[in-house]
Amino acid sequence: MKKLHSLLLLPLLLAGCHSLLKKEELLSEAGFRTVTPASPAQTAHLESLPQGHIFPVIKHGETLFLLADAKQKSLFIGNQSQYQVYKQLRLKNQLSEDKLATKSLNADSSAEWNAWGGISSPLWSPDL
Numbered sequence: 001m002k003k004l005h006s007l008l009l010l011p012l013l014l015a016g017c018h019s020l021l022k023k024e025e026l027l028s029e030a031g032f033r034t035v036t037p038a039s040p041a042q043t044a045h046l047e048s049l050p051q052g053h054i055f056p057v058i059k060h061g062e063t064l065f066l067l068a069d070a071k072q073k074s075l076f077i078g079n080q081s082q083y084q085v086y087k088q089l090r091l092k093n094q095l096s097e098d099k100l101a102t103k104s105l106n107a108d109s110s111a112e113w114n115a116w117g118g119i120s121s122p123l124w125s126p127d128l
Helices: 002-030 040-048 080-114
Strands: 033-035 054-059 062-069 074-078
Touching (some): 062 080, 074 080
Antiparallel strands (some): 033 074, 062 074
């Protein structure tokens, strides 16, 4: 039973890892820089930050956006304009994924309805 639960949770864990990697790729593409901790104190601080979520920090009057990934020992840091580019890239990426999903659903649905003779068959006639 424990193995079954592990197998059921595996796709969820992999999806979570995949989305974090995708987020990190988009951050890099937007111009965020990656910082690796250079001391045990920095590593401890990285581990204490919210993991996998972008959050704002005000430093010297400037708003910076951070994403901490203690597993990869990385801290992504970007400014306001880089964060805006990231949001645009994320939206563009989401729209591309939605188009692919819609295309797949449309392909699946047309294949299913063809089994019924298609929309133009007598089965779909309004006279029924």
